[in-house]
Amino acid sequence: MKKKLLVVEDEKNLCVLYKEELTKEGYKVMVATGADTALGLIKKQKFDLIITDIRMPIKNGIELITQIMALRKDIPIIINTAYQSYKHDFMTWAADAYVVKSASLDELKSKIKELLG
Amino acid sequence: MIERHHLLLHDFPPETSKELQLFSIIAQSFFQPFSLIDNLLVILTALTAGPGLGFNRAMLFLADGNKLKGEFWLGPASAAEADSIWRILSTPGIGYYEIIEHNRSLLTSDADSLTKRLKKISYPLHQENSLIPSVATSSKEIMLVKDAWNEPLVDRRFQEVIGVDEFLCIPLLAQEEVLGEIILDNAITRLPIQSRDIELASICGLFAGNYIYTAKLQKRIVEMKKVAAIGEMAMFVTHQLRNPLVTIGGFADQLLDPRTGAKKLKRNLQIIRSEIRRLEKILLRLTQFLRIEVKEMVPVDVQEMFKLVVNAVKPRAASRKVSITTEVEPGLSIILCDPIHVGEALRNVVDNALDALPGGGKIHLRAYRKNKEWTVISVQDTGKGIPESIKGKIFEAFVSTKEKSMGLGLAYVKRVMDACGGRIEVESAEDKGTIFKLCFKTGERGSKK
Numbered sequence: 255m256k257k258k259l260l261v262v263e264d265e266k267n268l269c270v271l272y273k274e275e276l277t278k279e280g281y282k283v284m285v286a287t288g289a290d291t292a293l294g295l296i297k298k299q300k301f302d303l304i305i306t307d308i309r310m311p312i313k314n315g316i317e318l319i320t321q322i323m324a325l326r327k328d329i330p331i332i333i334n335t336a337y338q339s340y341k342h343d344f345m346t347w348a349a350d351a352y353v354v355k356s357a358s359l360d361e362l363k364s365k366i367k368e369l370l371g
Numbered sequence: 372m373i374e375r376h377h378l379l380l381h382d383f384p385p386e387t388s389k390e391l392q393l394f395s396i397i398a399q400s401f402f403q404p405f406s407l408i409d410n411l412l413v414i415l416t417a418l419t420a421g422p423g424l425g426f427n428r429a430m431l432f433l434a435d436g437n438k439l440k441g442e443f444w445l446g447p448a449s450a451a452e453a454d455s456i457w458r459i460l461s462t463p464g465i466g467y468y469e470i471i472e473h474n475r476s477l478l479t480s481d482a483d484s485l486t487k488r489l490k491k492i493s494y495p496l497h498q499e500n501s502l503i504p505s506v507a508t509s510s511k512e513i514m515l516v517k518d519a520w521n522e523p524l525v526d527r528r529f530q531e532v533i534g535v536d537e538f539l540c541i542p543l544l545a546q547e548e549v550l551g552e553i554i555l556d557n558a559i560t561r562l563p564i565q566s567r568d569i570e571l572a573s574i575c576g577l578f579a580g581n582y583i584y585t586a587k588l589q590k591r592i593v594e595m596k597k598v599a600a601i602g603e604m605a606m607f608v609t610h611q612l613r614n615p616l617v618t619i620g621g622f623a624d625q626l627l628d629p630r631t632g633a634k635k636l637k638r639n640l641q642i643i644r645s646e647i648r649r650l651e652k653i654l655l656r657l658t659q660f661l662r663i664e665v666k667e668m669v670p671v672d673v674q675e676m677f678k679l680v681v682n683a684v685k686p687r688a689a690s691r692k693v694s695i696t697t698e699v700e701p702g703l704s705i706i707l708c709d710p711i712h713v714g715e716a717l718r719n720v721v722d723n724a725l726d727a728l729p730g731g732g733k734i735h736l737r738a739y740r741k742n743k744e745w746t747v748i749s750v751q752d753t754g755k756g757i758p759e760s761i762k763g764k765i766f767e768a769f770v771s772t773k774e775k776s777m778g779l780g781l782a783y784v785k786r787v788m789d790a791c792g793g794r795i796e797v798e799s800a801e802d803k804g805t806i807f808k809l810c811f812k813t814g815e816r817g818s819k820k
Contacts, residue, residue: 265614267642271621336613339606355613357620 256282262292262306289313308335316345330369393417397578407586414579415445416474425568426555433551437496439505441489453559502526507540508552514540539564541576545584611653615646660779670705673738680718692731700739706746706811708791716784720750720807727754748809756801
């Protein structure tokens with residue numbers, strides 16, 4: 255069965271890109287453009303992995319991670335942000351991987367593969 | 372009863388002692404926006420000004436890394452020159468300020484032969500067997516040298532330059548740091564250096580040392596701030612550019628895939644184009660911010676400016692259910708400013724007010740005369756107020772509470788107000804609202820500041 259991913263990203267174009275590219279890799283991909291939408295989805299469905307941005311309006315990725323951990327401890331989470339600097343924020347250490355956004359999605363793809371075994 | 376006195380004295384009654392005048396002038400010079408060399412010039416001038424404290428000439432060495440370098444040398448080069456200078460300086464009405472000016476002009480002129488000779492001299496610091504003058508600095512002691520021509524501890528080259536039998540070396544120190552040295556002599560009058568002269572000179576040395584130390588610290592702080600600001604800016608710009616770049620890169624990769632159909636090809640190109648435009652916008656905002664230049668201040672009709680700004684934000688205000696009112700004090704219609712930048716700045720402040728009112732509210736624009744000197748445009752909103760955590764730095768670039776903002780808005784406003792010779796003030800209470808005041812100097816038309 256296809257593994258199911260959730261991408262949390264407020265940039266609409268990036269959502270389209272991630273959805274297409276990760277679908278090509280053989281995953282079932284859902285996107286949420288905000289943390290609250292994402293939480294709604296996570297409560298209703300089972301995901302195998304979550305990829306989230308950090309800087310998002312209203313609620314940021316770090317708050318989202320904390321709430322996801324409270325809901326489902328075992329979902330692997332990849333932080334995908336334009337910022338290197340959040341690596342120093344120990345709250346991001348709760349995530350399973352930290353991938354800085356890049357024009358090439360190779361690193362992100364290989365991290366997903368690695369985490370899903 | 373309370374008597375009030377000026378902090379800075381300009382005229383001294385004739386009975387004021389020379390020492391008090393001297394220290395007062397030196398202390399006051401620290402209040403002036405002088406350069407380091409200017410302030411040291413004041414100290415050395417005070418020590419050598421003919422009717423001053425009895426020294427004829429003063430030379431300054433400054434520590435630069437591991438070297439003690441000759442910086443400048445004040446005083447007459449000959450008895451004849453001394454006579455003519457001191458005659459001018461004793462003219463009634465000529466005070467220390469004129470003497471300082473005179474010395475400053477000397478330093479910048481080519482005719483200054485003393486300084487020229489001194490500039491060629493430098494000594495390594497902290498070296499064993501060092502000679503006078505550098506030994507006074509490294510041993511941190513005041514040294515009075517007598518019979519200098521026969522003193523083996525005096526460097527011969529230095530002795531040739533100074534050419535006198537008696538001189539005084541005062542090391543300049545602060546916080547255990549070696550900063551330089553002042554050397555004083557009476558080459559013209561040949562008066563022996565008295566213990567009272569040494570005491571006064573040593574106090575001046577303490578002043579000078581502390582002043583150099585402070586100036587060095589200040590310079591270091593300014594540099595550190597600059598580096599920090601550049602770092603912050605570079606980081607911010609990198610991030611601002613990264614999202615569009617990732618999008619462009621990703622969709623461009625898809626274009627290279629031969630399986631991509633015509634429809635998707637077109638869509639990708641459209642996305643790439645729009646992201647490129649976004650990049651351009653980011654760069655434009657940044658250059659605008661970095662290149663604020665107010666060329667001329669012209670009279671601007673406040674009513675007109677209010678109207679333009681209100682019209683520009685009307686659609687946003689309507690969609691947020693925010694009502695905007697304006698009020699211009701009777702008789703006040705014109706302020707002096709740069710219309711384009713100030714209009715844009717005001718728009719920025721109003722935009723911020725709108726951002727603070729997501730659930731509707733009121734914005735009031737008001738122009739009034741605060742006093743003779745200042746005319747104020749205020750923007751008051753009934754919004755959520757500025758969070759305490761960023762209150763102190765809202766005017767810094769790249770600070771924002773909004774996720775997608777570059778944090779340039781208020782930094783821009785502040786830079787515009789600075790460029791117009793005005794200032795910006797803010798009062799804010801959480802959940803009550805914020806009032807921004809753009810204060811303009813009521814000034815002359817056509818002037819830059």
